[in-house]
Amino acid sequence: MLDIETQLNIFAELTQQGYLDSVRILPENDLNNFKTHKIIWAIEGQLTIAGKGVTLCVGVDDSFPRCLPKVFLRPPDALGFIPHIEDEGYICYLDSEGLLLNSEDPFGIICNALDKTVDVLQKGVSGSNQLDFTNEFGAYWRRVSSKTLFAFLPVDNVLRKIFIYTNNKDTELIADKISNIKAYSNTHSQNLDLLTKRTALYIPLKDSGFVLPPDSNNLWSSQDVKMIVHKNLSEENRRLLKYLGRKWKSEELVVLGIPRPRGGMTLIGILFSGVIGGHPLLSGRVTNSLVPVDIQRFDPDYLLHRGGSHTKLSNFRVLLVGCGAIGGYVSLSLAQTGIMHLTLVDPDVLKPENIYRHVLGKKALYQPKVTALKEEIETKYPYLSVTTYQADIEQAIKDRLIDLSHFDLAIFALGNPTVELYINQLLHSTQLKNPITVFTWLEPLGIGGHALLTRPNELGCLQCLFTPATAIDTPLYNKSSFAAYGQSFGKDDLGCGSSYTPYSFLDAQKTAESAVRLGLNALTESERSSPILSWKGNDDDFVAAGFQVSPRYLLTPDQLHTSRYNYINPQCSVCGEQHG
Ligand SMILES: [Zn+2]
Numbered sequence: 001m002l003d004i005e006t007q008l009n010i011f012a013e014l015t016q017q018g019y020l021d022s023v024r025i026l027p028e029n030d031l032n033n034f035k036t037h038k039i040i041w042a043i044e045g046q047l048t049i050a051g052k053g054v055t056l057c058v059g060v061d062d063s064f065p066r067c068l069p070k071v072f073l074r075p076p077d078a079l080g081f082i083p084h085i086e087d088e089g090y091i092c093y094l095d096s097e098g099l100l101l102n103s104e105d106p107f108g109i110i111c112n113a114l115d116k117t118v119d120v121l122q123k124g125v126s127g128s129n130q131l132d133f134t135n136e137f138g139a140y141w142r143r144v145s146s147k148t149l150f151a152f153l154p155v156d157n158v159l160r161k162i163f164i165y166t167n168n169k170d171t172e173l174i175a176d177k178i179s180n181i182k183a184y185s186n187t188h189s190q191n192l193d194l195l196t197k198r199t200a201l202y203i204p205l206k207d208s209g210f211v212l213p214p215d216s217n218n219l220w221s222s223q224d225v226k227m228i229v230h231k232n233l234s235e236e237n238r239r240l241l242k243y244l245g246r247k248w249k250s251e252e253l254v255v256l257g258i259p260r261p262r263g264g265m266t267l268i269g270i271l272f273s274g275v276i277g278g279h280p281l282l283s284g285r286v287t288n289s290l291v292p293v294d295i296q297r298f299d300p301d302y303l304l305h306r307g308g309s310h311t312k313l314s315n316f317r318v319l320l321v322g323c324g325a326i327g328g329y330v331s332l333s334l335a336q337t338g339i340m341h342l343t344l345v346d347p348d349v350l351k352p353e354n355i356y357r358h359v360l361g362k363k364a365l366y367q368p369k370v371t372a373l374k375e376e377i378e379t380k381y382p383y384l385s386v387t388t389y390q391a392d393i394e395q396a397i398k399d400r401l402i403d404l405s406h407f408d409l410a411i412f413a414l415g416n417p418t419v420e421l422y423i424n425q426l427l428h429s430t431q432l433k434n435p436i437t438v439f440t441w442l443e444p445l446g447i448g449g450h451a452l453l454t455r456p457n458e459l460g461c462l463q464c465l466f467t468p469a470t471a472i473d474t475p476l477y478n479k480s481s482f483a484a485y486g487q488s489f490g491k492d493d494l495g496c497g498s499s500y501t502p503y504s505f506l507d508a509q510k511t512a513e514s515a516v517r518l519g520l521n522a523l524t525e526s527e528r529s530s531p532i533l534s535w536k537g538n539d540d541d542f543v544a545a546g547f548q549v550s551p552r553y554l555l556t557p558d559q560l561h562t563s564r565y566n567y568i569n570p571q572c573s574v575c576g577e578q579h580g
Contacts, residue, residue, distance in 0.1 A: 020045025
């Protein structure tokens, strides 16, 4: 709470500096006018906007001055229907997210808020921010809506018949077909087939259309809606409406798609009841007032905030081999980035010693890692299909369970270089075009991690990293290693407990992130070659355990980055031959 001295100072300064005229501190009773905003202290005064005298009220809640003051226009419609004026006259003058306030200067904060408010009001009166209405159409509509429906339909420009599915009066779901809703729930369950359905129309308006939201005191009539729709329909959609509106019922729901100037579409619902003589948007008459319906979008484009290039991530097929510490994070990250077809391969069950390092924790104890991850992913994220093979990858390929060429991206997090070198050879020995492949692995005791990209039939592969078995000084040594040659890191060397250091999950997470980023960059073609990306950790524990780092570990992160293609060996026995 502001102390009395600060209150009086603010009052005096506002009066002296002429921000507001006839300033007064509001009596406590008047604060009830702003109930929803928890105002505990407020001052009111007059000023002139575009030649018109208006009353503004500046109120603060308990946390002021660590948050913005709230400014209200009294009465709310003093300047007509303009953008950014909400219920109780609350003026939305600034988005406070990411804003740093100087809480030492409450008066300064209030002055700043008033400046911004005046700007918003002036733009509103002059009409220069009219487009804000359309951008925030959803918010205005929500304010007048008395009912919510959940929509799973693709939001596009085609006027069409859609369905409202319901099992009771409370939850109503809108979709083109029941499979939209099944896809969201990642289920093939037939329970959803039991929902009853009735028809509605989806009517997308033209991109150039400008539609003003209704004022909460002045809702649209069915004539208003009809006019708005007809004014903003494309020729094709006008024809479709005539055709689809021929059959009509006494109650008709229409879902309007209103284009936002900033891109995308806002969906709003309008329920007409007591319809006689035809569809309410054609020749029909409506005897009841219409019901505005808030439409909550659950379609993938909306949930993933995507448009354009990111949409195609959902079409890629991704294989993840190895679902341990790194693989667990890889799978969840892939799901969160919008990959929707994921195949997991791993033979193991989750053991007690995995609990702290694995993303699933103890709830998956003794369960196959692949099925537990599938469940985790499908519960958390909609629209995903996860296929699992609890199998060894070599065996799965031999048994033809897995055909590598069916995937756009494969990520191997096996921690088994022998098998990975074999897979690497397989990828390059056939005439495969797919998949782009990422091998990823972790170094011991937190010294770092790596992700290497390789493309079938192109230079740069896992084999390029290895010294030949015939090398006299370093046979079969991974040249990217941060550990010096010739040390072994079996459990005997590290001690049984050492692989469970509390931070090793962070190393796994970091390595997984690097692998996923690399894979997605390759899929979206922002990475067009085959780099190795290595991150360097702290070597304290590693050195304390008596081990030595390699010369590569001594490179700076910048040097590691700039040398990311240097490992590529044109004479490589695996990727080199085909090009030589
Ligand atoms: Zn190679």
